[in-house]
Amino acid sequence: MRLAIGRRLPLATVTSSQTGTEDTVNAVVRDGISLAACTTLRLGGPAARFVQGERPRDIVDVVRAADAAGEPLLVLGAGSNLVIGDDGFDGTVLRVANSGRGCDRLGDGLVQLTVEAGENWDQTVAWTVAEGLGGLECLSGIPGLVGATPVQNVGAYGVEIADLLVSVDLLDRSSGQVRTVQADALGLEYRNSVLKGTDSAVVLRARFELRDGGASAPIRYAELARLLGVGVGDRVPAAEARQAVLDLRTAKGMVLDAADHDTWSAGSFFTNPVIEDTELPAVLLRAQSVLRPEETMPSWPGGIDRTKLSAGWLIERAGFPRGYAGPGGKVGLSSRHTLALTNQGGASTADLLELAREVCAGVRAVFGVELHPEPVFVNCVL
Numbered sequence: 001m002r003l004a005i006g007r008r009l010p011l012a013t014v015t016s017s018q019t020g021t022e023d024t025v026n027a028v029v030r031d032g033i034s035l036a037a038c039t040t041l042r043l044g045g046p047a048a049r050f051v052q053g054e055r056p057r058d059i060v061d062v063v064r065a066a067d068a069a070g071e072p073l074l075v076l077g078a079g080s081n082l083v084i085g086d087d088g089f090d091g092t093v094l095r096v097a098n099s100g101r102g103c104d105r106l107g108d109g110l111v112q113l114t115v116e117a118g119e120n121w122d123q124t125v126a127w128t129v130a131e132g133l134g135g136l137e138c139l140s141g142i143p144g145l146v147g148a149t150p151v152q153n154v155g156a157y158g159v160e161i162a163d164l165l166v167s168v169d170l171l172d173r174s175s176g177q178v179r180t181v182q183a184d185a186l187g188l189e190y191r192n193s194v195l196k197g198t199d200s201a202v203v204l205r206a207r208f209e210l211r212d213g214g215a216s217a218p219i220r221y222a223e224l225a226r227l228l229g230v231g232v233g234d235r236v237p238a239a240e241a242r243q244a245v246l247d248l249r250t251a252k253g254m255v256l257d258a259a260d261h262d263t264w265s266a267g268s269f270f271t272n273p274v275i276e277d278t279e280l281p282a283v284l285l286r287a288q289s290v291l292r293p294e295e296t297m298p299s300w301p302g303g304i305d306r307t308k309l310s311a312g313w314l315i316e317r318a319g320f321p322r323g324y325a326g327p328g329g330k331v332g333l334s335s336r337h338t339l340a341l342t343n344q345g346g347a348s349t350a351d352l353l354e355l356a357r358e359v360c361a362g363v364r365a366v367f368g369v370e371l372h373p374e375p376v377f378v379n380c381v382l
């Protein structure tokens with residue numbers, strides 16, 4: 001196999017899946033690259049082999065070849081939801097880098113947006129807002145690439161990908177075939193899908209249904225509605241909603257800024273725990289000891305006979321305030337958001353995991369509630 005661009009190293013086991021013969025693949029291949037440079041936590045050891053796939057057919061060929069050879073493969077977007085062990089990854093890391101987007105007008109004000117998986121998510125949202133398309137604006141400022149958004153059903157400020165996703169084209173790794181899968185077959189639920197942590201498929205592109213006319217989707221999140229000066233359920237110009245979301249996220253350290261260690265994170269490190277309603281009285285009883293006067297423990301309906309709790313509140317009341325420093329002071333909770341575990345510079349993944357274990361144990365001891373991590377762990381465990 002010959003490779004077309006970049007500093008190229010032979011990918012000896014790969015032959016074209018389409019022709020079965022040697023072929024030219026438009027992929028950049030490097031050995032020994034540090035994965036810390038590829039994650040927003042700036043953590044993770046080296047990759048044995050790093051391949052960047054800039055065309056769908058290259059992505060498909062690299063994945064099929066790795067799978068046929070039984071070689072470990074890590075599909076990488078922008079590394080904003082990944083915790084990678086200090087030993088790195090002893091296999092091929094495939095950075096998804098295909099690009100392009102387009103719109104089809106469906107009539108009745110509906111527009112179908114099709115975006116390649118390697119496109120930057122926030123730039124895509126900004127583009128839709130500039131084009132007068134409403135729907136994605138509340139998902140502004142979320143790091144990462146488009147292909148990863150269905151993986152954990154990305155969500156924020158009352159909107160999630162499941163609300164807008166129509167379908168994805170993906171490479172099904174069990175069959176080796178590319179197929180279109182409708183959104184309702186992806187098992188999209190709170191920060192989860194059939195794709196998350198399963199290595200079952202690689203998303204190549206995604207389609208979303210948006211509205212033209214420049215208005216946002218109805219604002220569902222009370223804090224956002226307050227900032228915009230509207231009622232919950234109202235619409236505003238999508239550009240205003242985007243700016244308000246970016247302001248809220250920036251105040252919480254949830255917009256990437258290389259100079260700001262509070263954003264050297266994987267976003268929320270834990271999901272909001274969902275417990276059975278039968279467990280709630282015991283948790284409320286334990287919470288009595290940490291409640292402030294006039295305060296009630298935050299909770300929301302979490303599905304049939306279930307209640308969702310606030311992981312951030314539980315962490316703080318278990319004795320971990322904003323800015324809490326972890327072992328050696330190189331990791332800590334964000335000074336603006338207790339849910340974000342951050343690399344304050346020079347940390348290792350082992351440091352981060354030690355802090356995460358301490359937080360989990362503290363919440364368990366005070367409330368009897370288990371926290372579950374939101375990011376995907378690679379070659380490390382909590």
Ligand SMILES: Cc1cc2nc3c(=O)[nH]c(=O)nc-3n(C[C@H](O)[C@H](O)[C@H](O)COP(=O)(O)OP(=O)(O)OC[C@H]3O[C@@H](n4cnc5c(N)ncnc54)[C@H](O)[C@@H]3O)c2cc1C
Pocket residue numbers: 040074075076077078079080081082096117142143144145146147148149151152153154155156195197201202203204253254255256263265266267268376
């Ligand atoms: C500061 C900050 C704020 C954040 N805020 C939010 C938020 O508000 N809401 C939210 O939901 N998330 C949030 N996140 C988490 C993260 O940004 C999202 O989960 C994002 O979609 C991850 O995209 P990525 O390209 O970085 O994926 P990566 O971290 O590279 O990968 C994540 C997982 O998806 C898999 N994957 C990546 N691309 C593909 C593909 N094309 N096909 C199949 N699998 C793939 C990977 O193998 C891995 O398992 C935040 C993160 C940070 C750092």
